[in-house]
Every structure is written in structure tokens, then in C-alpha cells.
Amino acid sequence: DVKVTQSSRYLVKRTGEKVFLECVQDMDHENMFWYRQDPGLGLRLIYFSYDVKMKEKGDIPEGYSVSREKKERFSLILESASTNQTSMYLCASSLTATNEKLFFGSGTQLSVL
């Protein structure tokens, strides 16, 4: 089975801090994604990557950046955390660019105070 591992289950940060959310997948998937889940808004795509060192903006990239130095690892960076970035963050991967079936991690609940 594919495993997508997010480094933290819960995080509490202060406004203005730089925050790193890490995600690792173990099945050699090409595509990796970062979503945030908010009540009443569903899952919204922040950034995705279809290859090492490649990245594409999703629907809500403002305030975020990403890094993909290795195929298995995709990091989400909040340069200066704000309270409106309090959310559940979900990392996902898929085998190929045209394989829409995503495998998700368990999520990181981030609270920015």
C-alpha cells in the first residue's frame, strides 16, 4: 500500500513565524500535492509538483511556497504565518500526471495564534 507520511499531526505556531510542513511518500509517485481543508470549503489546492524541482500554483497559493528537492519529499512553507492560515493541511501523491487517484496523508492540523 502507498504510504504518505506527514511529519506532524498537530502544530501550534505564532503569527509571523516561518512554518515548514513536511510530506514523504514511499511509492515513487511523480505527482505530489498540498491541500488545505476548511469547514464548508472542502479541499482547496495550494500547490502541486509533477516532478523534482518543478512546482505549479494551485487555487490558493498566496502566503505559501513549496520545495521538492527529492522525488519522495514535498514541503509546504508558510513564510510568515497568519491566523487565517489556521487549517487542516493535507498532502497527497499520485502515480502519474494523468492518474487522478490521489493517496492522502493523515493531515496536519495547524493553529496559528
Added chain:
Amino acid sequence: DQQVKQNSPSLSAQEGRISILNCDYTNSMFDYFLWYKKYPAEGPTFLISISSIKDKNEDGRFTVFLNKSAKHLSLHIVPSQPGDSAVYFCAASAPIGETSGSRLTFGEGTQLTVNP
């Protein structure tokens, strides 16, 4: 602009009966549709999908119906079980380029509660 909408935030059903979850979309470029299920404290997991060339796909107790003219899809669960209680997300896919492949747009989710 919400391209994929699940108008019911919550739904209740009785064990053994049918549960029907609905989803509407607006983008005519969507060509592949999926349902994901999410339990608390877990990530969403893939449940069932359907291509736009079909109007029905069945997998055990789960059936997805697609009505392209109405831009509507539905998930039927028969018979419903208490373990089906979860949030269900509808998602739709449109191609975005040869190298970038496709990407999913998700609905808001519907919380299904199946009562014993």
C-alpha cells in the same frame, strides 16, 4: 467560483437503507469524477470513480451515476452501514496540459451519518 458543489453539508440514513449523496458541477471540461471518503483524524481515501464516457459505475455497495446533461453525479450506498459514517467528497478532473496532467477540484463535502 465553486465549480464542484455538494449542496448538502450533512445527511442521515438508517442502517440497511439507501444513502444518496449528490454533487453538481459547472465546468464542462471535467472528464473524470471521483468520490473520496474521510474519517476523522485520517486523510481522504479513494472510493469510486467514473469517466465521462460512462453514466454508471458500480463497486460492491457503492454506485456512482453521472448525468452529463445535468452536470450532476450521485453516489448511492446500498445497504448503508454504520461504518459508512464519514465525510464524502466529490471531485472532478480536467486536463490542464501535457506535462502538468490533470488536477482535481473538490466539493465542500457531505457528512453522512448512518444510524443503527
